[in-house]
Amino acid sequence: MAPNGKVVRSPLAGKVRVAAIGYGAFGAFVLNALCGLPEVSLYAVAGRSPDRLKVFAERMGIPRWTTDWQTLVSDPKVDIVCVLTPPHTHAEIAVAAAQNGKHLFLEKPPFTQPAPLCQ
Numbered sequence: 001m002a003p004n005g006k007v008v009r010s011p012l013a014g015k016v017r018v019a020a021i022g023y024g025a026f027g028a029f030v031l032n033a034l035c036g037l038p039e040v041s042l043y044a045v046a047g048r049s050p051d052r053l054k055v056f057a058e059r060m061g062i063p064r065w066t067t068d069w070q071t072l073v074s075d076p077k078v079d080i081v082c083v084l085t086p087p088h089t090h091a092e093i094a095v096a097a098a099q100n101g102k103h104l105f106l107e108k109p110p111f112t113q114p115a116p117l118c119q
């Protein structure tokens with residue numbers, strides 16, 4: 001959203017496809033907000049527990065889930081990667097997503113230790 005409150009249209013054609021890495025308390029909050037937006041498609045979700053992932057994906061109507069987040073950050077169908085995992089995982093996921101040209105949603109520090117932010 002622009003500072004004047006107007007919604008800025010994405011230059012991407014059609015729905016914006018979101019891959020969520022993490023689906024815990026904050027992940028569920030973010031994805032519940034995104035799923036109400038007509039321009040957004042929740043494309044896939046990643047985490048560590050296959051059992052919990054399957055339940056969450058089915059509940060949210062997310063068609064794909066994986067325990068291998070690397071496959072999502074390099075998936076050409078993914079437009080935006082939402083990093084919704086604990087802080088110590090942010091850097092690796094965010095850098096990989098950026099290196100694959102993805103848009104990023106990332107709260108809290110991207111790095112928990114001094115690191116080259118511009119690598």
Ligand SMILES: NC(=O)c1ccc[n+]([C@@H]2O[C@H](COP(=O)([O-])OP(=O)(O)OC[C@H]3O[C@@H](n4cnc5c(N)ncnc54)[C@H](OP(=O)(O)O)[C@@H]3O)[C@@H](O)[C@H]2O)c1
Nearest residue numbers: 022023024025026027047048049084085086087089107108
């Ligand atoms: N909670 C808040 O109020 C809040 C507010 C603002 C921002 N945040 C941000 O959100 C982050 C997560 O908080 P949370 O409360 O949602 O934590 P949480 O409930 O523990 O959820 C963490 C999620 O990350 C997944 N995960 C953890 N390590 C992973 C890894 N190595 N690879 C892939 N997935 C992994 C977990 O999957 P499994 O369950 O399958 O292990 C789980 O879905 C925070 O660290 C912070 O950066 C949180």
